[in-house]
Amino acid sequence: MKYISLFFLIAGFMSCSHPKQDGITNSEDYDRYLVASAVDTTSKYFELWNSKIKSDSIQLVSFGIVAGEYGRYFQKTGDIRFLKKAEQALKKATDIAAIGRAGYYRALARNYISQHRFKEALEVGKKAYAVGNGLDQTKALLFDIHMELGNYETARAYLDSIGDFKGFDFLIRLAKWKDHKGDLSHTIRLMEDATTKAELSKNKDLMLWSYTNIADYYGHAGNIRASYEYYLKSLQLDPGNAYAKKGIAWIVYSHEKNPVEALRILNSVTESNKSPDYHLLKAEIADYMGDTALYRLELEQYTKEVAHPFYGQMYNVYTIDFHLNESKQYKKALHLAQQEVDNRPTPESYSLLAYAYFKKGEPERAVALMKEHVEGKTFEPTVLLRSAEIYKATGNTIKAESLKEMLMETSYELGPSTSDKIASL
Template structure:
């Protein structure tokens, strides 16, 4: 891989840290390796995040001395974006956007790295169409596999899975050795009902990242978190826990990993462990989703006053975090699941669909509409959310329960059974509810 290609690769990987018709065949070149059994030792981690402030300070000084250097501005944008990933400070995201724009203004051609950085900052602000336009413009100047992978990622965020599939098929065989490309491919496979192969693909990408000690710790951790998420969907809870813990070994501030553990432990009704994991994540960044698991754990442990205080904090964080809608979806999910602020949950979900009509925006809308008693909207949205057969038990549960309310007994049994088949412990409350509904409808359909 050339130095130029290596730079573009890191920008694509940085983007993927943000992210996350049913084709009959997939000519995409995925591997057939078995699920890896990787273990991470702390002495094999390069703690670059500890030096981030110093690196940024150095580049800021150099940019002041050489304000017309497109390369220095691009490098500075890259490190601002890395620090945003590590600390979730939106100001760093805006700094990265400004530096990337300045780099492109100075060097519009042969500067794909700056285009990809700019697209990544826009994606993180949920400015999806702007991000897509940036990549499309860059492709007109220089078409590369990295830009194609990035475009496919953006198209999946927008719900255009057919176009994403077409772009993934155009990539060269060299891309198969690129962990960033493999992660994009794993996401596509996950969303289009190929969960088992997606797990294989993601583990392959994770192993590629772990081969080099100097790869950024937070980025390496992201690959482990994604592998953990896919394992959870498949009901492989032991492997999921392992992956999340590996991510924390790599990057001790990894809020996504702590949130994943809090969800996993809640699903197992290991409430004290869930509370501890949520608290550790909140210590770094108080996300709505992580706080929600804390509140649920406190309630389950009998700490009603603590749960109420956490719920109040969620409201504060929600108000402070709604910078250009970045955290809207998580808030709509929380409101819908807990039966609070339901009209606002529906409004948020509708806004999400307008911004990016992907599978999970439709699912959020379906459940929010159901919570508000708008069953026709719920039926339409849940059919859209499951139209590719995505093997996510929560999507299947939502469709099953909406079908049940609509009098479609057959679909309800089919979808609820599939949710439990995928992961018998997919949710701390809904898994038991699915079992009870199936027992009432058809006892022979209940999974053990």
């Protein structure tokens, strides 16, 4: 079970309160952040502005502030209802705004990105561009959207048109571009510069974003200690940050092979965070441990939660992988994979579609899709693994062996449960 490895977390068989001799983590570093506490999803400030909104309200400031608070609650809880409420407030704001409309359009587009409604995000981003205010911010937004849609040259053009080449927004997007091109060392240097700028600004949100993202990049590069330290720095800023806890759990699981401790960390997260993907990760770890009962329980929990209509296509990638590798419902997986390509025609989406055809017994079609839409267009380890499996099964052992060599260097990212699959290529 490997679909969870897209999320970057951790495993092993012994629970530990102290690091192993060759370990990096120490539970004493993070235990105080695992204490369960209710997430505050209201405040006097929020109630004040929320009370100003009536069905016929034209209180523009109220809509903007309330939408921002709902977005913050979503980040803290993973509760999709808050993201949808933020969308409603932002749509109302774009309808009534005479001044600052471009900013509301940008906020609505980012809300759509979070919901994986990328084509709708693009349409709203274009409206922000037409308004004209804050053009560099809109160009940065359009870069993000086109990267999500696989329109890479268009994205690069927007990046090149941003005026401030030394600013935070430019640096983090150039880092994303370099990562897309497989230049990880340059990516990390750019993120280090961006992190320094965030720290100098003393902007907590920018610092938190920088710390969690550079932690991910350090992990990709094999610098696990630096990754761990930045996840800890994230928790020092935001003790309830679920993403940072997930990152530490991945280190414990994938690098230190301590699944019991990884599950302990994740259990503390799922007490207050409703994001369905945590159950897939817990299922992966349970499978690695051989705990069949927990494995099935977590998969059932995922399928139950992700069925909520508010999620739309947000979890398509995970659900497709679930059907391909667990439920064996290949027709359903193929249908969802085609939806994902229509919604987000990236090499990653096409690799899922190709893999669905492969599993369904149409290897020639799978190879054709890989050659046309995937080969040489991404360095994502999960995509390389699918490609290698397809090429080996269809007799192209040279290509499969070449990909295997690349995959051997990504064992941390893919996780322990994929080691045997890579070795068998």
